Amino acid sequence: MTYLYPQIIFSKLFGACLLASLMLLAPLTAQAEYGDVVLNNRAEQSGMRPVIFPHWFHRIRFKCKVCHTEVGFEMRAGANDILMADIIDGKLCGKCHNNKIAWGPQNCHLCHSGLPGLKTGIRGGDSTGGPGKW
């Protein structure tokens, strides 16, 4: 009977290791930066990666009012129907991303940089429901 002992020890050790690694890994999942928005109403249907919009990057350079009043973006993720044609025409993102204020729409992969399959909406540990939750 004593020869079964190693087996028991191994299984307990294995279980403890598994538990320890789970406890270590569980709080370590990566999280998008607070306020990041995924735009994928049209991108993937058209064969491009989803767009990731970083609020933090833009608010260092512009106040909320610029985009949400002057440019005309609704304050609700998913509520803005954005076409590349509009951007190239100088509307919405294209009001700045026009090679004058910021780099132009020929830099496809700077915006279309999301993981395939992401759903439209706000990311980054948002803690309220409502607008932006789809």
Next chain:
Amino acid sequence: MSRFFFPHLVLVSVLVAPASNAATEPQPAKKGPSTEVPVVIQPGTATKPAEGFQAPSLTYQTQQSGTPLNASNSFNRLLKTARRHQAPTDDGIHDPDNDGTKILQPPLEAYANLPRTASDLGNGVDWVKAMDEHIISPRWDIDDPEMQPLVMDMNIIRFPRGSIPNELFPHRQHTLWLDCSNCHPAIFIPQKGANQISMAANLLGQKCGTCHGKVSFPLSECKRCHSQPKVLPGREGVKP
């Protein structure tokens, strides 16, 4: 079963003596049967049964694998659920295989000079302070970098029920960023007493929760809004 385990145990007992110290250096090859090799590679587990319950072998194993010794006692005191402020290549939503992802700026690089909040919730940046100290100067107008907002410096104090500290809403901090029409009249009716605000509504993403909890500092930073100590009846002498 005993026939199966017996030779295994003998092999282990041969290796027991040097295991605790000499295990750090590679074991010289024994002249025994070739089945020894896998046992040599894992001294931590192999020596354990033969030595009884000896701690050193376990210590060695954890040190080698690089995990902290008390990993099983880790406790998530601050309820942190994720690694925050990751670079785009590892933030879980950008595609690391995309060439453009590597060009994007990591958030912490941009936050390097900005005042951080103690809680590190949200972006972990005190955005208003950053602006007041002129560390950042975001444009108010899309074309004109000189144009300044029409700042309205008016506070509204609200009195929640119970012992919850009173809530101070500063127009100044909001009009630094926003136009009146961003909030009025769609989210807040610009009239005293006309708005039913509750934390329940905020949590559902209405009222303050339209922005706070998504892009502005989250609702879990209670004291940034509920900032006015309340004097409770019968407790006038008690300091908050």
